[in-house]
Amino acid sequence: MMKVLTVSAHPRRDSLTTALHDIAVATLTGDGHEVKSSRLYEMGWKAAADEADFGDTTAGDSSFMFASGEAFDNGSLSPDIQAEQDKLRWADTVLLHFPLWWFSMPAIMKGWVDRVLTMGFGYGTGPAAKRYGGGLLDGKRAMLVVAVGGREENYAARGINGPIQDLLFPIEHGIFSYTGMEVLPAHVVFSANRVTPQRFADLADELRERMSTLDKIEPVPFRRGDSGDYHDRVLTLRDGLETPGTTGFDLHRRIAR
Amino acid sequence: MMKVLTVSAHPRRDSLTTALHDIAVATLTGDGHEVKSSRLYEMGWKAAADEADFGDTTAGDSSFMFASGEAFDNGSLSPDIQAEQDKLRWADTVLLHFPLWWFSMPAIMKGWVDRVLTMGFGYGTGPAAKRYGGGLLDGKRAMLVVAVGGREENYAARGINGPIQDLLFPIEHGIFSYTGMEVLPAHVVFSANRVTPQRFADLADELRERMSTLDKIEPVPFRRGDSGDYHDRVLTLRDGLETPGTTGFDLHRRIAR
Numbered sequence: 001m002m003k004v005l006t007v008s009a010h011p012r013r014d015s016l017t018t019a020l021h022d023i024a025v026a027t028l029t030g031d032g033h034e035v036k037s038s039r040l041y042e043m044g045w046k047a048a049a050d051e052a053d054f055g056d057t058t059a060g061d062s063s064f065m066f067a068s069g070e071a072f073d074n075g076s077l078s079p080d081i082q083a084e085q086d087k088l089r090w091a092d093t094v095l096l097h098f099p100l101w102w103f104s105m106p107a108i109m110k111g112w113v114d115r116v117l118t119m120g121f122g123y124g125t126g127p128a129a130k131r132y133g134g135g136l137l138d139g140k141r142a143m144l145v146v147a148v149g150g151r152e153e154n155y156a157a158r159g160i161n162g163p164i165q166d167l168l169f170p171i172e173h174g175i176f177s178y179t180g181m182e183v184l185p186a187h188v189v190f191s192a193n194r195v196t197p198q199r200f201a202d203l204a205d206e207l208r209e210r211m212s213t214l215d216k217i218e219p220v221p222f223r224r225g226d227s228g229d230y231h232d233r234v235l236t237l238r239d240g241l242e243t244p245g246t247t248g249f250d251l252h253r254r255i256a257r
Numbered sequence: 258m259m260k261v262l263t264v265s266a267h268p269r270r271d272s273l274t275t276a277l278h279d280i281a282v283a284t285l286t287g288d289g290h291e292v293k294s295s296r297l298y299e300m301g302w303k304a305a306a307d308e309a310d311f312g313d314t315t316a317g318d319s320s321f322m323f324a325s326g327e328a329f330d331n332g333s334l335s336p337d338i339q340a341e342q343d344k345l346r347w348a349d350t351v352l353l354h355f356p357l358w359w360f361s362m363p364a365i366m367k368g369w370v371d372r373v374l375t376m377g378f379g380y381g382t383g384p385a386a387k388r389y390g391g392g393l394l395d396g397k398r399a400m401l402v403v404a405v406g407g408r409e410e411n412y413a414a415r416g417i418n419g420p421i422q423d424l425l426f427p428i429e430h431g432i433f434s435y436t437g438m439e440v441l442p443a444h445v446v447f448s449a450n451r452v453t454p455q456r457f458a459d460l461a462d463e464l465r466e467r468m469s470t471l472d473k474i475e476p477v478p479f480r481r482g483d484s485g486d487y488h489d490r491v492l493t494l495r496d497g498l499e500t501p502g503t504t505g506f507d508l509h510r511r512i513a514r
């Protein structure tokens with residue numbers, strides 16, 4: 001049985017994102033998994049990170065990032081952040097549900113990432129830098145469930161918006177993999193502004209099927225930072241590991257797409 | 258002379274982002290350009306888009322996006338959004354200053370994008386879809402000024418984080434170019450957590466030089482949606498336009514990197 005944290009971000013109760021989130025929670029619960037949910041709009045989640053988040057930790061001369069790490073070490077992070085960190089510690093699986101706004105997550109969810117994944121919790125720094133593996137979130141599995149307004153063709157290999165997998169790389173690799181989490185392939189629904197009742201029934205079935213097999217899904221084969229694939233200090237990929245001709249984000253997959 | 262809107266987002270007055278923003282504003286003003294600034298933390302900018310943004314427009318059955326377009330058409334968008342739209346209409350040049358947090362902009366700035374670039378203002382929909390050229394923001398020039406904590410090598414062609422230009426593509430192409438703005442190459446400062454006074458003096462000089470030549474900088478050669486390079490309805494790139502072997506985001510540049 002899994003312990004699943006779901007985080008959802010849509011301002012409307014009657015949105016596709018909210019409906020699919022409800023279905024995911026119901027399916028997982030029905031299958032006997034434990035589920036905790038953070039519905040960010042309903043919680044009135046504070047989006048903008050600021051020094052009030054650090055409680056009585058005075059940042060002094062250190063940067064904002066180091067101040068977040070000191071507040072984590074001191075246990076002085078604000079209660080809303082500590083509550084989310086507790087949920088993340090508890091969970092073995094994390095689902096983020098959101099509509100794709102401007103090719104990324106809505107601000108309120110970005111604010112969940114910015115504020116909850118503090119230094120010390122989401123990553124370390126310095127010689128023992130826990131990045132891309134080895135951190136507190138190591139080994140958890142994470143997945144995006146994303147509603148995209150545009151057509152799938154616009155996000156295909158030659159689509160004007162760019163390939164959806166590349167657009168999600170800053171999140172899947174830069175947030176999930178960076179903090180040590182395994183990435184399950186995103187569940188993406190295109191043309192999400194034009195959903196008929198018949199299509200909604202199909203989308204609901206597809207998501208139920210996905211949730212029922214969540215514990216069996218193979219993760220995206222991103223390379224780990226501690227795998228030996230990267231030069232030790234500069235963290236650039238060693239020569240010769242990729243399929244010839246591979247460039248950009250794809251270099252950071254052990255197995256070519 | 259330029260009319261420049263600068264938008265900045267850092268929670269600390271003594272941050273590198275804030276210092277570089279101050280220098281940009283002072284340089285541009287000193288050179289005789291008109292400057293308006295939105296300092297999002299000082300303004301207490303609301304980050305999370307919700308239906309309160311739409312004033313007395315009742316969304317009814319339409320999606321959140323269409324409701325934003327109706328509120329724009331009705332003139333009922335909340336005053337803070339209308340004020341930012343007025344600044345954008347006025348400006349011919351837009352600078353966004355922020356620290357790279359989780360490979361994207363801080364939540365408060367994402368909330369500026371989410372809330373200000375409403376349907377009807379930032380883009381249209383339907384057959385006359387004003388996207389990637391042809392919209393209200395057409396022809397304005399926009400640039401990012403980004404402070405990056407990590408080392409430049411980590412963002413190089415083989416760096417573990419992915420190439421910085423690809424990480425910024427969802428913003429530069431997906432927000433600026435999408436709304437019709439020309440994109441000026443980003444001004445990126447790496448190792449931004451470790452800035453000595455001597456290095457700061459150099460960084461300040463580099464930014465002053467950049468600001469003094471801002472009106473002469475050539476834009477990134479992103480393809481326009483209305484250039485004929487894309488198939489009409491599906492907006493996929495026509496065959497044979499790219500240098501052989503080009504894939505991913507690079508397909509959407511007229512001139513190879």
